[in-house]
Amino acid sequence: MNAETGRAPRAHVTGWGRYVPDHILTNADLETMVDTNDEWIVTRTGIRERRVAAAHETTASMAAVAGLRAIRTAGIDPEDIDLILLATLTPDYWMPSTAALVKEAIGNQKAAAMDVAAACSGFVYAFATAQAYVTSGLAKHVLVIGAELLTRFLDYTDRGTCILFGDGAGAVVVSASDEPGGSLGIEMTTEPQGAYMIWLPAGGAKAPPSSETIRRGEHYIRMEGRETYRFATKTMATTALESVSRAGLTPDDIALFIPHQANIRIIEAVAKGLDLPMDRMMVNVDKYGNTSAASVPIALAEAANSGRIAVGDAICMVAFGAGFTSGAATIRWTVDPARGIAGDAAVDPSTVHVRLPVDWDAVDPIPAALAEMMARPGPVNPPLDDVVPDEPARPATEVQA
Numbered sequence: 522m523n524a525e526t527g528r529a530p531r532a533h534v535t536g537w538g539r540y541v542p543d544h545i546l547t548n549a550d551l552e553t554m555v556d557t558n559d560e561w562i563v564t565r566t567g568i569r570e571r572r573v574a575a576a577h578e579t580t581a582s583m584a585a586v587a588g589l590r591a592i593r594t595a596g597i598d599p600e601d602i603d604l605i606l607l608a609t610l611t612p613d614y615w616m617p618s619t620a621a622l623v624k625e626a627i628g629n630q631k632a633a634a635m636d637v638a639a640a641c642s643g644f645v646y647a648f649a650t651a652q653a654y655v656t657s658g659l660a661k662h663v664l665v666i667g668a669e670l671l672t673r674f675l676d677y678t679d680r681g682t683c684i685l686f687g688d689g690a691g692a693v694v695v696s697a698s699d700e701p702g703g704s705l706g707i708e709m710t711t712e713p714q715g716a717y718m719i720w721l722p723a724g725g726a727k728a729p730p731s732s733e734t735i736r737r738g739e740h741y742i743r744m745e746g747r748e749t750y751r752f753a754t755k756t757m758a759t760t761a762l763e764s765v766s767r768a769g770l771t772p773d774d775i776a777l778f779i780p781h782q783a784n785i786r787i788i789e790a791v792a793k794g795l796d797l798p799m800d801r802m803m804v805n806v807d808k809y810g811n812t813s814a815a816s817v818p819i820a821l822a823e824a825a826n827s828g829r830i831a832v833g834d835a836i837c838m839v840a841f842g843a844g845f846t847s848g849a850a851t852i853r854w855t856v857d858p859a860r861g862i863a864g865d866a867a868v869d870p871s872t873v874h875v876r877l878p879v880d881w882d883a884v885d886p887i888p889a890a891l892a893e894m895m896a897r898p899g900p901v902n903p904p905l906d907d908v909v910p911d912e913p914a915r916p917a918t919e920v921q922a
């Protein structure tokens with residue numbers, strides 16, 4: 522509560538940033554791996570290529586780069602962040618939270634940090650949580666990140682799933698302000714009758730990891746594509762509509778929708794459901810595929826940086842995903858969109874370090890099916906230094922990714 526005005530602060534998006542890995546997996550690459558073809562993938566999904574994280578990258582490292590870029594765009598210091606919310610279904614570990622690793626990597630001492638699990642709706646759920654913290658006065662600057670490393674959880678013999686997903690991270694800073702604008706209306710739904718339509722069976726308490734769960738391939742994402750498609754086309758427009766009307770607006774008032782980038786046909790169905798032309802929908806699914814919780818913040822950052830958002834515009838972010846979940850947030854944009862390009866440029870990914878324990882080495886994380894593609898020379902970022910100052914350096918041979 523502002524002591525002078527007696528009003529609760531508003532929650533504004535003051536910073537945004539994104540990071541995608543350099544390696545590109547094209548539909549032509551997938552043609553060499555499974556029985557599929559570019560024409561089928563483009564027609565049915567709109568996806569032409571997706572990004573694949575290199576061996577030295579993790580969800581935390583991508584999240585930290587996107588998060589720092591959002592902080593730079595906001596023009597604040599990492600230390601100004603008092604809460605970090607990281608939406609992901611592909612955390613680095615079961616514990617600690619990936620958000621905790623990101624807190625250290627961005628050089629923040631004071632923030633509380635936690636992960637948010639709501640699959641592809643995760644970023645919108647985390648954004649809603651940030652809004653609640655900010656408007657209640659519990660936090661002044663919240664770093665909200667969506668980050669995913671899905672390419673390590675795919676069955677490259679299942680053509681129904683392995684063509685869809687990719688890696689990346691996006692982030693926003695949500696800040697308290699007494700100015701008008703910011704977050705205006707939020708809607709979230711969870712429909713557990715769809716719980717097993719997209720799921721990853723093993724690794725949790727119901728089916729702890731074992732050689733048997735691996736033999737059964739239960740450590741990979743499974744999906745009933747048609748059922749999921751049906752849910753998505755049903756829920757996206759209604760969820761967006763509810764959020765827009767809570768903001769006191771109509772779809773026509775929204776300058777740009779930022780829909781979850783799962784499938785171009787689903788985005789077309791949203792446009793149709795809202796009775797709007799496709800130029801009111803942000804689309805980048807062709808470049809990145811479905812990056813789950815990262816897809817909305819990556820698309821938001823690209824929309825702002827490419828001049829598709831202006832100060833004063835109303836924007837609606839809308840997502841759906843496993844659970845089934847869906848969520849939408851309508852916001853009034855209040856910051857010069859040109860700031861994002863400088864924010865992105867200010868953070869060199871090779872300078873961002875996520876610490877690893879000195880006495881442990883992960884096995885090679887690259888799926889065998891992708892190893893050949895990843896071995897090709899390409900514009901790959903240099904490996905991140907994984908040892909913080911004051912900690913004993915790891916033997917040189919182990920540091921090599």
Ligand SMILES: CC(C)(COP(=O)(O)OP(=O)(O)OC[C@H]1O[C@@H](n2cnc3c(N)ncnc32)[C@H](O)[C@@H]1OP(=O)(O)O)[C@@H](O)C(=O)NCCC(=O)NCCS
Pocket residue numbers: 556557558561562565566641680681684719744745746747749750753783784811841842843
């Ligand atoms: C996965 C999806 C693209 C499949 O498209 P679809 O039009 O529903 O296709 P179907 O599953 O009905 O399959 C049609 C045919 O194409 C085949 N097919 C499936 N994947 C294929 C691929 N990658 N390449 C070529 N053929 C493929 C099927 O085997 C089927 O063949 P059949 O008719 O001989 O049995 C679509 O269902 C979808 O996008 N669902 C939503 C998924 C999603 O968004 N998930 C993330 C949620 S956050």
